[in-house]
Amino acid sequence: xxxxLLMFIAPTALFLLSPLVLNPYWVDVLNNVGLxxxxxxxxNLIVGHAGLFNLGxxxxxxxxxxxxxxxNTRFHVPVLWLLPLCALSSGIFAAVxxxxxxxxxxxxxxxxxxxxxxxxxIALLNNVFGITGxxxxxxxxxxxxxxxxxxxxxxxxxxxxxxxAAITVFFFHRLENSRFGRALNYLREDEVAAEGSGINVAHYxxxxxxxxxxxxxxxxxxxxxKMTVISPESFSFWESVLMFTLIILGGxxxxxxxxxxxxxxxxxxEVFREFANARLLVFGAAxxxxxxxxxxxxxxxxxxxxxxxxxxxxxxxP
Amino acid sequence: MSLLSLKGLSKxxxxxxxxxxxxxxxxxxxxxxxIGPNGAGKTTVFNLITGIYRPxxxxxxxxDTPIMGLxxxxxxxxxxxxxxxxxxxxxxxxxxxxxxxxxxxxMRAGSLRAMLRTPGQRREERRALERALExxxxxxxxxxxxxxAKNLSYGNQRLLEIARALATDPRLxxxxxxxxxxxxxxxxxxxxxxxxxxxxxxxxxxxxxRMSLVMKLCESIVVxxxxxxxxxxxxxxxxQNPRVIEAYLGSEEGEGR
Numbered sequence: 364x365x366x367x368l369l370m371f372i373a374p375t376a377l378f379l380l381s382p383l384v385l386n387p388y389w390v391d392v393l394n395n396v397g398l399x400x401x402x403x404x405x406x407n408l409i410v411g412h413a414g415l416f417n418l419g420x421x422x423x424x425x426x427x428x429x430x431x432x433x434x435n436t437r438f439h440v441p442v443l444w445l446l447p448l449c450a451l452s453s454g455i456f457a458a459v460x461x462x463x464x465x466x467x468x469x470x471x472x473x474x475x476x477x478x479x480x481x482x483x484x485i486a487l488l489n490n491v492f493g494i495t496g497x498x499x500x501x502x503x504x505x506x507x508x509x510x511x512x513x514x515x516x517x518x519x520x521x522x523x524x525x526x527x528a529a530i531t532v533f534f535f536h537r538l539e540n541s542r543f544g545r546a547l548n549y550l551r552e553d554e555v556a557a558e559g560s561g562i563n564v565a566h567y568x569x570x571x572x573x574x575x576x577x578x579x580x581x582x583x584x585x586x587x588x589k590m591t592v593i594s595p596e597s598f599s600f601w602e603s604v605l606m607f608t609l610i611i612l613g614g615x616x617x618x619x620x621x622x623x624x625x626x627x628x629x630x631x632x633e634v635f636r637e638f639a640n641a642r643l644l645v646f647g648a649a650x651x652x653x654x655x656x657x658x659x660x661x662x663x664x665x666x667x668x669x670x671x672x673x674x675x676x677x678x679x680x681p
Numbered sequence: 682m683s684l685l686s687l688k689g690l691s692k693x694x695x696x697x698x699x700x701x702x703x704x705x706x707x708x709x710x711x712x713x714x715x716i717g718p719n720g721a722g723k724t725t726v727f728n729l730i731t732g733i734y735r736p737x738x739x740x741x742x743x744x745d746t747p748i749m750g751l752x753x754x755x756x757x758x759x760x761x762x763x764x765x766x767x768x769x770x771x772x773x774x775x776x777x778x779x780x781x782x783x784x785x786x787x788m789r790a791g792s793l794r795a796m797l798r799t800p801g802q803r804r805e806e807r808r809a810l811e812r813a814l815e816x817x818x819x820x821x822x823x824x825x826x827x828x829x830a831k832n833l834s835y836g837n838q839r840l841l842e843i844a845r846a847l848a849t850d851p852r853l854x855x856x857x858x859x860x861x862x863x864x865x866x867x868x869x870x871x872x873x874x875x876x877x878x879x880x881x882x883x884x885x886x887x888x889x890x891r892m893s894l895v896m897k898l899c900e901s902i903v904v905x906x907x908x909x910x911x912x913x914x915x916x917x918x919x920x921q922n923p924r925v926i927e928a929y930l931g932s933e934e935g936e937g938r
Contacts, residue, residue, distance in 0.1 A: 534796040541795030541806065542788050549782050552771035559731065559765070561757035561786030561849050574792060666775055669810055672826045 379525075382518045390517040392633045397524035398586055400625035403609045404531050404618065405578035410607060411616035411664075412544060413571045414551030415465075416473035419480030420579055420606050422460075425487060425598035427453045427580025431587040432501040433494050442507045442588040446581050453580025454573045461572040465565065480603050487595040500594025507588040520589055527585060531578065532618055539618070540667055547571055548616075605629070608646065612653060614660030623662055684709040684853055684884050685730070685761075690739035692722075692729055699725040701908040702739070707853070712875065712885040714899035716892075716919075718928055722908040723888045724766055727855055731763050732756045743853070758786040762851035764842040766858050766888070772831040776822060779830050779841055780813040783848025816844040820874065836867040843874070847883075854878065856887040860894055872898055896920070904928065 382390045406420045427449040434440050434448065464475045490497035507514050507523065514523055538544050546567045549557040558564045587593050609628040614620020632642050653660065683706035692700040700722045707713050715723050728734045730741055732753040741749050748756055762783070771779050788809060790802035817823040820840040825833060833841060839859060846854055859875075860868045868891065875885055875898060889895045895902065896916045904912040904919060906928040912919055919925055 537798050538792060538795050541792075541802070542785060542790060542809070543792045543795050545778060545781060546785060548774060548778075549771055549785075552773060553769050555733070556765065556769035556771065557782065558753045559733075559757065559763055559769070560782040560845055561754050561762075562782065563752070563754045565752075570792065666827070667778065669777060672777060672814070 382521045387517045389633075390521050392630060394517055394520050394524050394589065396625050396630045397521070397528050398582055398589075399605065399609060399629045400528050400622045401524075401531050401582045401585075402579055402606050403613070403621040403625050404528075404535055405575045405582065406606045407610050407616065407618075407621050408535070408538075408547065408571045408575040408578075410610050411621070412539070412547035412551065413568060415568060415572070416469060417476045417572070417575075418473050418600075418603050418607055419476035419478070419483075420575070421598040421600070421602040422480045422483035423453045423457055423576035423579040424583045424586070424602065425483055425595075426456045426576075427583025428587040428593050428598070429487065429495055429501070429583075430580065431584040432504050432593050435504050435587070436501055437494075439505070442505055442584060443509065446584050449580040449584040450577035451580075453583070454577035457573045457576030458569065461569055465568045465572065477600065477603075480598075480600055484595050484598055484600070487598070496594075498594065500592060500597075502592045504587050504591045504593070506591065507585075514588075524585060524589070527581070528622075532622075536618060543567075543570075545667075608650065610660075612649060612660060614662040614664060617660065617662050617664035620660050620662035620664070624660070627661075683707060684744060685886070686740075686742045687726075687730075688740040688742075690726070690729060690741065691737050692725055692734055693737060698908050700729065700736075700905075703905070703908070703910050704739075705903050705910065705913055707884060707886055709852075709884055710879065710882060711901065712879055712887070712899050714895045714902040715886065715888045715905065716890075716895060716902060717905035721905040721928075723905055724857060725908075726905070727763060727857055727888065730756075730855065731761060754786065757849050757851075760850070760852035761855065762846035762849045762853070763855040764839070764846050764857055764859060766861065768835075768838045768842060770830040770838055770841060770845075773829060775826065776817065776828050776830055776833065776841055777810075777813055777826040780816050780844050780848050781809055783816070783845045784809045784812050784850075786849055813848055816848045819847065820844045835862040836864070839863060839871075840874075847878070851883060853884045853886060856885065856889075858888055858890060860889060860891050868894060 381393070385393070402420065402424060406417065409415050409417045430449045430452040431442055431445045434445055435442050460479055464472060467475060487495045488498060495501065509523065514520055546557070546562050549560065549562055550564045550567055554564050586597070590597070605628055609624030610621055612627060613622070613624020632639065685707040688704045690700055690703045691698070703726065715726065717723055725734065729736050732748070732751050732755070736749055740747060743759060743761060748759065771782065788805050790799070790805050794802040814823060814826070817826055820843060822837060822840055822844065825837065830838065830841060839862065843856070843859065860871055863871060872894060879885055887899070899916060901913065901915055902919045903910060904922070904925050911924045911928060912922045914922070
């Protein structure tokens with residue numbers, strides 16, 4: 364017990380202290396990993412737990428980022444105050460989008476979500492409602508500040524982003540180990556049996572879409588504050604593919620797996636910058652190898668644990 | 682008093698009349714068997730009751746309230762639970778979690794309360810766990826609780842489906858060929874189990890091909906052929922009924938199916 368605690372605490376402490384020794388470039392890489400970890404965890408609810416193929420998650424990320432950018436540049440609301448609003452706008456957007464398509468299965472849903480992602484990106488390019496700034500996007504978004512401390516350089520962002528990632532892990536871990544998390548797994552395994560066991564399948568599909576989108580919206584807010592400039596190219600189809608791939612690679616339905624996936628997908632390409640041209644090749648090869656040898660991902664989800672399964676009880680009575 | 686009543690129930694798929702004007706009542710606390718040759722529409726009747734299909738015509742009443750058109754999960758929470766003819770467990774989840782799914786509809790805490798882990802939510806989770814373990818104890822699968830459902834033997838998978846259905850706290854339990862794939866000994870234990878359930882006040886409605894089980898267990902039997910009800914009565918009457926014999930063995934002119 365003590366040993367595992369040490370195994371966990373030591374790397375965490377090391378990781379938290381790493382910005383002190385790394386140069387700003389590498390800290391920024393870690394910040395990107397953190398953002399993708401948050402995005403991956405939010406998409407993991409939909410793809411990993413409920414088994415719904417969503418290849419348009421960048422759309423929800425974009426809605427959050429643009430909500431923050433517009434409200435901050437026009438009305439000067441501090442960006443971190445906008446977190447709940449970004450969650451709300453992305454969540455509402457997801458509810459409107461997902462409602463008519465949620466009954467689709469597998470690849471059909473996947474194709475429609477790709478379409479949604481593209482529609483959002485192109486709408487942003489076309490300066491929809493005249494507020495998104497078209498190709499140039501929105502510039503001059505404020506830096507965030509926490510309790511009056513302005514967050515400017517990568518080292519400060521490191522703690523903001525990974526702090527939010529930690530909060531995400533905390534809440535999503537609880538969510539996984541609850542009635543809600545189990546319901547998502549039941550409908551992934553067998554929709555008919557889930558409905559037949561009294562689970563409102565349509566409700567849970569929609570709920571996980573909304574929750575995942577809302578969380579991506581908050582990640583979008585942090586992204587907007589970090590970049591101070593956002594434009595449609597940050598929310599391309601490729602972003603959705605990255606989020607999807609990191610889940611499948613790391614371990615779909617597993618929090619440590621998704622975080623590892625974020626490191627591998629966004630961190631490793633930076634380490635091997637010289638071979639940047641081979642990036643897609645390596646991605647493809649890695650996915651093929653995964654699908655053959657380790658279908659659950661590198662760190663597949665561990666089964667949930669329950670207290671006193673082993674304790675004896677009296678005679679069962681229904 | 683009848684717990685479930687079907688009146689003039691019809692359902693067709695394209696040109697095929699799968700269920701044709703079927704009516705019968707299910708008395709509270711009884712064990713009713715539904716039999717008939719393959720393709721007679723038995724499973725369709727079950728699917729109509731549990732809301733998987735919507736009847737074209739007719740009425741289904743449970744505890745005197747009409748339930749046609751309600752979504753399946755609502756019907757389950759009203760107190761009708763079922764098992765499937767082809768086993769439909771959550772194969773990659775543990776035996777315990779399979780059973781926990783049944784109690785889901787009796788729980789209330791949503792995503793927000795789960796994230797905050799409120800005292801009420803924790804109490805509810807504890808209660809669910811107790812309930813699920815009781816059900817596993819009841820079907821004698823408690824020692825397999827941590828096992829994945831797909832690793833159970835065929836007979837035990839059937840029992841697990843029953844446990845999952847029981848976990849929904851049903852008044853009416855619908856079993857679609859519960860003894861399918863079971864050996865003689867397992868079938869004997871199943872009969873005892875079903876009797877025990879009835880003693881505890883759960884009404885049982887089952888489809889079964891194994892006649893020995895039907896005749897031993899059921900107080901009354903409904904026979905379907907080509908979607909229509911051709912007989913209803915006590916096991917002894919059904920055995921003697923010429924129309925039933927004809928449906929199963931073919932008529933004397935040799936138009937056997």
